[in-house]
Amino acid sequence: MRKCSLDKLQSVFAAVNEKMPIYLPANGSDGKAVYTKWAEGVELSDSLNTVRSPKDFFFPQTENMMEFKTEGKTIEIIDVRDEKEDFVIFGVRACDVKSFEILDRVFLTDPVDSFYASRREHGIIVAMACTKPSETCFCQTFGIDATEPMGDVSAWKTDKEIFFKANTEKGEAFMKAIEALTEDADTKEVEAQKEATKKILKKLPLAELDTKAFGGGKTSEFFNHPAWAELSESCLGCGTCTFVCPTCQCYDIKDFNTGKGVIRFRCWDSCMYSDFTRMAHGNNRNSQKERFRQRFMHKLVYYPENNEGIFGCVGCGRCLSKCPISMNIVKVMKKIGGETK
């Protein structure tokens, strides 16, 4: 384990930036943390997490896939791919690091999504342990340890210092880039911080929430549950929950006619939308109840069914704090799965 004083953090960013761009949560003009490309003066935010999850780095909201130019009877296909540079994402929380694993299982299994794959290959994740979780946090429910975030490098920030530990080869490369600025450290302070945070985690209001009721093979048990009607009653179908969610993974591929050619792009899609997975015969989910059910069944039943029991939610709490009507996965779990606390 290596460490350096917090005064040196800007130099750490600068040193990394010499080699590749580094992105970190910094406070935007609205005072909320947003992943920002480091340049001189960009400071690491004190916020617990960003509103927009870091999934954008690997699976951007919109992404041009190719362009077609037509001239007479010839069509030229232009490669517009740009995901070829190494980069660092700094300060990713444990929940969000775990979300990458969930996305990997979708995008990196056959047929591999080469856009996602090459971004993933080029990205180095420096994860940051949490010390002040929010009441909306429930990573523990999914067995995630907020005090020991995975990623290529794990980091712990104390009042005065920051500690780094490499977990992968890519992580070693990062450590090398900042070697001159860091020194060897023992794990005492980090261990103390972890213990303190663990006590806080136990006090969180959602600490006892568990997933016992859910998992693969439960489709028939929950699909026709009468509570879906009530839970989805006031849902606006807006899609906020899906767009802030680090594990929501659906997209649409569209063609944009530029007049001189076509840009083929993909963009996030939301199961909460009426034209989601629209087919020739129309949509297969015709009510908001069905769309709402899809989102939660996907996270709690379908995803684990196809992924060895791993749930499709990491408990980041974004949908809890951002849904305009305050309806969310926790309320669904408690209602459908039975009160657990």
Next chain:
Amino acid sequence: MQKITKNQLLDKAAELLDNGTVTAVLGWQKGEFDYDVTPALFENKEELFANFVWNDFCGANFSKYLIKHTRKVEGKILVFLKPCDTYSFNQLLTEHRFDREKVYAVGIPCEGMADIDKVKAIVGDGISSIDCGEKIKVTTIYADAAVEIDGKDVLEGRCESCKSKKHVAYDELLGEEGDVLDSNRFDEVARLEAMTPDERFAFWQNELSRCIRCNACRDVCPACTCEKCVFGNPKSGVENKSPANSFEEKMFHIIRAFHVAGRCTDCGECSRVCPQNIPLHLLNRKFIKDMNECYGEYQAGAEVGSRAPLVNYTTEDLEPGEVFDRRDTDA
């Protein structure tokens, strides 16, 4: 902060359910953390008494839900309306969006709603309880003592410049009749107007660049009631699910602002729900201010059936050229 109590509302709802005036109640349902309140339709007294909540976090405007619920529910629905909600209610009636006969509207006074982000800015994260009395009493997992906050210090942005405490629609009013207020709501617009066009462009560019096109602003908006929005309609040719580039990002908001111009009551729901804190209400408020200045004071939803200046030709109307001149001298 609120003067009217939860029990007063519950008693009223129970009375109306009992005497058969209504068959369902549109109200606020309590959540996990005292502040995460959800709009809900209560169809019996048990549900109502178990889950109904009224506190400083009941910001949701129910008017738009009436479109959906009046189509579904047999009999009348009791809806609780804060003063600002009543303007949306009237505007929807003006546009014939729901059957007035199917609604029993109870006006309730409002002292302003609290913004949880502002509460957190004072007490920090990790909220374990919030008790809304005269003061807002908050406990967190990080502090032993509760913190008492004055509701006025954590008001939602829209409530800071509340335009009216008067209910412009109701079947029955609880509490006292309020007044239309002399609000400072156009000050923010004036600040934008004082900018140079470049500064203003940069301002909106920066704000809108955060948009994730979740559509929450549109879907919550009581003036956005098209059965199928052009932006969500694959047949419209302009359907899009994400802001493809910065032009398109602005286009969505500009078109939406134009579409609700003259119909937007300035209820403030759009800015309240935006997960990215974009001050969307300023776009609409600019239109309201312009209409007031060009065509005389007009408040959408102040009464049912009024004609917005933009759809109501009079011979006194400004000539387009005069409006154009005005723009020139602005810059």
